[in-house]
Amino acid sequence: QKEVEQNSGPLSVPEGAIASLNCTYSDRGSQSFFWYRQYSGKSPELIMSIYSNGDKEDGRFTAQLNKASQYVSLLIRDSQPSDSATYLCAVNPGGATNKLIFGTGTLLAVQP
């Protein structure tokens, strides 16, 4: 089992719709969770961080964390063509290590 798993997509949504991106992780002791957006040929940029169970909202983005189910998701409301990118889920596993493990990413395509 991979440490961080994402559906590779592509996930295609129409402009204005809600895009839902999902991520599961294997280390139950994981403490920190992050969503990054990566445009083709560019480096990842941070979208959201979440540390406790529940929802965290920032503009059109909402991150949701459920530690019991080892599941973290990202919702993008009112999706725009400029949101088309690969979304990477990253997890800081538990323990003394300061590793940051990434999933393979989900390609999101927002259709005008």
Add this chain to the structure above:
Amino acid sequence: DGGITQSPKYLFRKEGQNVTLSCEQNLNHDAMYWYRQDPGQGLRLIYYSQIVNDFQKGDIAEGYSVSREKKESFPLTVTSAQKNPTAFYLCASRAQGGTEAFFGQGTRLTVV
């Protein structure tokens, strides 16, 4: 400007050569990371360092070496033992305590 600087942006390596990728940060971050990204793939951890003069192997360390002589710098050497080095290399840094990581702009390495 605070940030992470990777150089060069593009690098070409001949078969059998060692090459060194530079990563410098002025964010006063303790932890630094090197990732490799192949086309259509996620980020795989090569090496990471939590403190000066200390570093740990990631998932794909074979054929790579690093040093951490200064807090600001974490260079990566791709040795001739790395048989398939063509990839996009990303350096990141973060403060301790499970906070978010920030990335440099990446170095695209091609074997010619």
